[in-house]
Amino acid sequence: MTGIEDGTGTTADLVRDLLREQHPDLAELPLREVEGGWGNQVWRLGDELAVRIQRMDTDPAHQFEERRWLPLLAPRLPLPIPVPVRIGAPSQRFGKLWTVVTWVPGLPLDHGEITRGEHAADTLAAFLRALHVPAPADAPADTGRGAHPKDCTDGFDCFFGSLDADAIGTDAADVRAVWDDAVAAPAWEGPPVWVHGDLHPANVVVAGGTLAGVVDFGDLFAGDPAVDLAAAWVLLPAGTAARFFTAYGRADEATVRCARGLAALKSLFLFLMLMGQNGERGLPGGKPAWGPAGRRALDRVLIERPD
Numbered sequence: 001m002t003g004i005e006d007g008t009g010t011t012a013d014l015v016r017d018l019l020r021e022q023h024p025d026l027a028e029l030p031l032r033e034v035e036g037g038w039g040n041q042v043w044r045l046g047d048e049l050a051v052r053i054q055r056m057d058t059d060p061a062h063q064f065e066e067r068r069w070l071p072l073l074a075p076r077l078p079l080p081i082p083v084p085v086r087i088g089a090p091s092q093r094f095g096k097l098w099t100v101v102t103w104v105p106g107l108p109l110d111h112g113e114i115t116r117g118e119h120a121a122d123t124l125a126a127f128l129r130a131l132h133v134p135a136p137a138d139a140p141a142d143t144g145r146g147a148h149p150k151d152c153t154d155g156f157d158c159f160f161g162s163l164d165a166d167a168i169g170t171d172a173a174d175v176r177a178v179w180d181d182a183v184a185a186p187a188w189e190g191p192p193v194w195v196h197g198d199l200h201p202a203n204v205v206v207a208g209g210t211l212a213g214v215v216d217f218g219d220l221f222a223g224d225p226a227v228d229l230a231a232a233w234v235l236l237p238a239g240t241a242a243r244f245f246t247a248y249g250r251a252d253e254a255t256v257r258c259a260r261g262l263a264a265l266k267s268l269f270l271f272l273m274l275m276g277q278n279g280e281r282g283l284p285g286g287k288p289a290w291g292p293a294g295r296r297a298l299d300r301v302l303i304e305r306p307d
Contacts, residue, residue, distance in 0.1 A: 047103070051101075104212075109204050134193055148188070148226075182260060229245075230260070
């Protein structure tokens with residue numbers, strides 16, 4: 001048993017066979033696996049394309065939504081995103097979805113570095129200003145990614161209590177204070193806006209020391225922008241959060257408080273525990289390098305509070 005049938009992902013032979021069956025004009029282009037990917041696996045196809053194929057994600061709705069909405073969003077966004085150009089239908093050979101998309105050049109931030117912090121802050125702000133516009137009534141609904149911190153307290157307490165004691169150290173009380181402040185912040189009262197929903201270092205690419213593209217829109221939805229604004233601490237280097245919020249220009253105090261709390265949650269859960277700590281223990285899906293990245297993000301959350 002090989003490929004996605006055994007849960008380990010696809011193989012180059014399988015991807016090429018699928019292309020030969022459904023898009024033969026693309027089948028002989030150079031093909032190589034892109035490192036990473038959890039819900040979906042990505043294979044670079046030639047110089048300008050990629051194949052995005054379901055891996056652990058068993059919900060076809062995510063790729064259907066990307067196919068529908070990304071071609072409409074891409075023209076007004078100031079950074080490149082992966083735009084679907086061909087569709088792959090389930091078949092007897094492979095029973096899940098796959099999509100051929102445009103390739104977004106750059107190095108994923110979890111393997112790269114932002115050295116031009118102010119430029120990156122302005123770039124991220126411009127991208128989110130363009131993305132965060134009122135979404136149509138039939139846009140994908142929020143399935144929990146954009147929940148207000150007050151609706152995530154059980155999860156926060158669970159993650160907080162599950163971390164090794166030295167992961168937070170003497171900052172535990174300060175982390176709790178940031179979270180409690182976010183929980184107490186008023187909820188978003190504006191119209192639902194387009195939200196990426198999963199901005200972390202593996203879902204943005206960098207080039208020339210700054211942000212160069214955004215990928216993986218599998219969690220795209222219409223809702224509260226605070227979940228994306230958490231990227232001010234999660235993605236950007238120290239000392240740039242205030243510049244980001246000034247350039248973004250639309251976040252009121254309550255939204256900033258929520259975003260800061262959600263950044264703390266993501267730092268604790270996604271980086272320090274789920275990926276970093278699990279990677280150190282050799283568990284599936286773990287990423288040892290994400291532990292230090294999460295610690296740095298958490299430090300930024302504690303130190304930087306935009307006025």
